[in-house]
Amino acid sequence: MKTNTVIQGVHHVTATVNEAQADYDFYTKLLGLRLVKKTVNFDNNSVYHLYYGDKKGTPGTIFTTFPYQDQGVRKGTEGTGMISATAFSIPAISLEFWKNRLENVGITVVVSQRFGQQVVWFRDPADLQIELITDDTDTRTPFVTDEISNEVAIRGIHHVTLWIAQNTWEAVRQFLVAEMNMEEVAQEENRIRLEVKGGQSGNKLELLRADADTPRGKNGIGTVHHVAWKIADEAAQLALRHRLADELGIEVTEVKDRKYFRSIYFRLPSHQLFEVATAGPGFDVDESIEELGMHLMLPEDKEYNRAVIEAGLPDIQL
Numbered sequence: 178m179k180t181n182t183v184i185q186g187v188h189h190v191t192a193t194v195n196e197a198q199a200d201y202d203f204y205t206k207l208l209g210l211r212l213v214k215k216t217v218n219f220d221n222n223s224v225y226h227l228y229y230g231d232k233k234g235t236p237g238t239i240f241t242t243f244p245y246q247d248q249g250v251r252k253g254t255e256g257t258g259m260i261s262a263t264a265f266s267i268p269a270i271s272l273e274f275w276k277n278r279l280e281n282v283g284i285t286v287v288v289s290q291r292f293g294q295q296v297v298w299f300r301d302p303a304d305l306q307i308e309l310i311t312d313d314t315d316t317r318t319p320f321v322t323d324e325i326s327n328e329v330a331i332r333g334i335h336h337v338t339l340w341i342a343q344n345t346w347e348a349v350r351q352f353l354v355a356e357m358n359m360e361e362v363a364q365e366e367n368r369i370r371l372e373v374k375g376g377q378s379g380n381k382l383e384l385l386r387a388d389a390d391t392p393r394g395k396n397g398i399g400t401v402h403h404v405a406w407k408i409a410d411e412a413a414q415l416a417l418r419h420r421l422a423d424e425l426g427i428e429v430t431e432v433k434d435r436k437y438f439r440s441i442y443f444r445l446p447s448h449q450l451f452e453v454a455t456a457g458p459g460f461d462v463d464e465s466i467e468e469l470g471m472h473l474m475l476p477e478d479k480e481y482n483r484a485v486i487e488a489g490l491p492d493i494q495l
């Protein structure tokens with residue numbers, strides 16, 4: 178397989194959350210990410226799609242949310258088949274800074290160790306499990322704010338954790354290694370870490386092996402909807418789609434135009450939803466880098482309906 182036709186690392190992580198303002202305040206003001214795009218869910222225009230990341234929204238730094246408050250969406254439940262946690266990478270020196278910053282606003286924090294790294298665990302306003310993991314090999318340039326300096330700022334996504342039922346564990350491991358350009362790099366108790374080969378920071382994935390009696394999770398508010406993996410371009414994406422759909426018989430969507438990237442979607446044997454997204458064209462396709470996130474951006478074919486769409490969305494104080 179040519180190297181330009183394979184997965185290169187995480188592109189973004191997308192979660193279903195509750196209230197838009199609480200979500201915005203948490204990820205920008207408290208965690209210090211930049212809102213790089215304010216748009217709507219392209220499949221449901223009455224809900225925002227908020228994208229957070231570094232200054233430009235570089236793939237691998239992007240965390241996105243659908244704030245589904247008052248839209249009749251149930252609360253999700255944790256369990257197998259779900260992405261159980263999202264980890265962002267931080268410099269080791271910043272551990273106390275983050276612990277104190279979170280505790281100062283009343284958030285319960287648990288510090289532990291995994292694969293020789295310190296992990297700060299907590300929940301976001303929608304009950305999502307978030308982790309900050311120390312990784313001094315991560316040299317990505319972070320977005321900084323008045324309160325969060327370059328020394329301590331979040332570098333980007335480190336990994337997500339997939340909670341895997343025992344009866345699909347081997348199939349998932351084999352699939353990731355054979356088809357997703359990953360290799361197993363560490364094992365600890367009931368958890369393994371994989372890395373996308375040749376990837377830069379933001380190239381990791383962890384699998385958590387469930388106990389026999391762990392219930393299956395359900396999608397809904399407070400759960401991660403999917404993880405997206407970066408691929409170089411549309412030609413590589415089509416080659417991977419051909420491999421998955423035509424050679425392996427996996428159900429894969431058609432290529433969807435997400436304006437800032439092109440995407441295909443499929444499920445793992447363990448049920449988690451994977452997206453494969455092109456690296457470009459990027460978030461500056463419809464507004465300048467300086468103005469990213471400041472205005473509600475819509476797909477061109479929805480502009481005619483802007484007044485109605487805006488009236489149906491809650492206000493967010495930036």
Ligand code: ZN
Binds near residue numbers: 189403405452
């Ligand atoms: Zn996505």
